[in-house]
Amino acid sequence: MRGINWKAALAFAAAISLVGGLALGELKTGQKAPDFTITTLDGKDFKLKPLVSKGKEQKAVVAIAFWGTWCPPCRAEAPHLQKLHAKYGKQGLAMIGIAVADAPRMVRRFADDNKLTYTLAVDSSQAPVAAKYGVLDKDGMLHVPQLFIVDGSGTLRYHHLGYAMGSEKTLEREIKELLAEKPKP
Numbered sequence: 001m002r003g004i005n006w007k008a009a010l011a012f013a014a015a016i017s018l019v020g021g022l023a024l025g026e027l028k029t030g031q032k033a034p035d036f037t038i039t040t041l042d043g044k045d046f047k048l049k050p051l052v053s054k055g056k057e058q059k060a061v062v063a064i065a066f067w068g069t070w071c072p073p074c075r076a077e078a079p080h081l082q083k084l085h086a087k088y089g090k091q092g093l094a095m096i097g098i099a100v101a102d103a104p105r106m107v108r109r110f111a112d113d114n115k116l117t118y119t120l121a122v123d124s125s126q127a128p129v130a131a132k133y134g135v136l137d138k139d140g141m142l143h144v145p146q147l148f149i150v151d152g153s154g155t156l157r158y159h160h161l162g163y164a165m166g167s168e169k170t171l172e173r174e175i176k177e178l179l180a181e182k183p184k185p
Contacts, residue, residue: 052154080168
């Protein structure tokens with residue numbers, strides 16, 4: 001069996017990332033991010049709404065990464081997401097990686113092997129969270145990796161489809177910008 005052609009996989013991911021602003025579903029930047037609750041690998045509920053509810057204080061900036069252990073660009077992106085989580089987690093960044101079409105044991109193994117400490121979950125077999133975000137389209141096709149960045153008021157501010165080496169610099173700039181914003185009254 002031949003190994004993964006990483007150059008071809010990353011070139012494909014780079015080509016996809018050129019359409020990073022493209023929303024596959026109805027969800028567009030500037031809209032309220034769909035609320036969801038998902039059970040994490042450690043058995044806790046992760047809820048979007050309490051993290052981004054309007055109030056007097058700035059709430060969390062949330063990065064929602066849809067991925068799979070079976071996806072080479074997703075595997076390449078995960079360590080960079082970990083670095084961003086480590087750097088900005090205490091400043092108000094909440095990060096969740098939602099694996100789709102994956103087994104919890106495979107996600108755990110990948111997380112352990114790569115020392116991922118951000119929140120991880122596996123979308124159920126029907127992928128309801130992925131469907132809300134357009135990651136699972138109406139024809140049942142998955143489009144990963146995808147990263148959605150939600151500001152403290154619950155608005156989807158940035159959307160990235162695909163991963164290319166170096167794109168973590170753009171993600172960091174966007175996260176820093178949102179963390180620096182003052183809450184809107």
